[in-house]
Amino acid sequence: MKLATFTDAAGTRIGIVAGDTIIDLAAQAPELPRDMLGFLKAGAAAMDRARKAADAGAGRIALAGVKLEAPIPNPPEFLAIGLNYADHIAETRAKPPEFPVFFNKQVTCVNAPYDPIHLPRVSKALDYEGELGFVIGRRCRRVPRGRAHEVIAGFLIVNDVSVRDWQMRAPTHTLGKSFDTHGPIGPWLVTPDEIGDPHTLELKTCVNGELRQHSNTRHLVFDCYAQIETLSTVFTLLPGMVISTGTPSGVGGALNPPQFLKTGDVVRVEIERIGHIENRIIDEPGPAF
Ligand code: ZN
Secondary structure, three states, X not given: OEEEEEEXXXXXXXXXXXOOEEEEHHHHOOOOOOXXXXXXHOHHXXXXXXXXXXXXXXXXXXXXXXXXXXXXXXXXXXEEEEOOEHHHHHHOOOOOOOOOEEEEOOHHHEEOOOOOEEXXXXXXXXXXXXXXXXXXXXOEOOOOHHHHHHHEEXXXXXXXXXXXXXXXXXXXXXXXXXXXXXXXXXXXXEOHHHHOOHHHOEEEEEEOOEEEEEEEXXXXXXXXXXXXXXXXXXXXXXXXXXXXXXXXXXXXXXOOOOOOOOOOOEEEEEEOOOXXXXXXXXXXXXXXX
């Protein structure tokens, strides 16, 4: 199933994408929570109920007539991992890590799959990172690698947008990874049965149609399951948590000369069996305070 959060004249709610339509779960399974976080917290019974609605196929709305939101607009946590593809480690001239390098993105940076990304007022070093992300489906702790697939609700695409000067000038990446709008995710959450092995997926990032990143998730240094084992060794994972698995080579800051994102640029990240997200760069709007 492809689970989406969408908005139309009747409000924001969740649905199941079927071809060029979306099955409105608020109409077809009104007993279910209308938001993705509530839905995931409701567990396997809610997932089964949604699957029945998908099989029945009634209540379809044209996908073109709705706005897709971030599948989970309000994740309880948003983590990402740095230096997790060998080719990206080489281009940054870093030493291959012996231990996964996790960092937090602030949850307020979550952005919709086709909404604009802000070019910050305080930096010109705006960069993209196309990544596979996954979402935790149930509360869990001390999950062994061999059972980690059981706690994944689904997979999505992440652009781990990065402000390189802010990222590099402190020992932790938090500030450079957390500007508002710098976490586009989506376009929907694809359940594991539709993905199969998540470590066989082609990934491409294009800027204005020019291919900048092209890799496959088989090149992950620490794979999705190892990441779950490590994280859950330390703390309780919560339903709705988004974890982004790292980016391959080809980021703008590593090109010679560096090619950072400018106003008007369009970044598209595409992952096999999921789809694509696409975001345009705009100047950071709004008053100073
Ligand atoms: Zn990243």
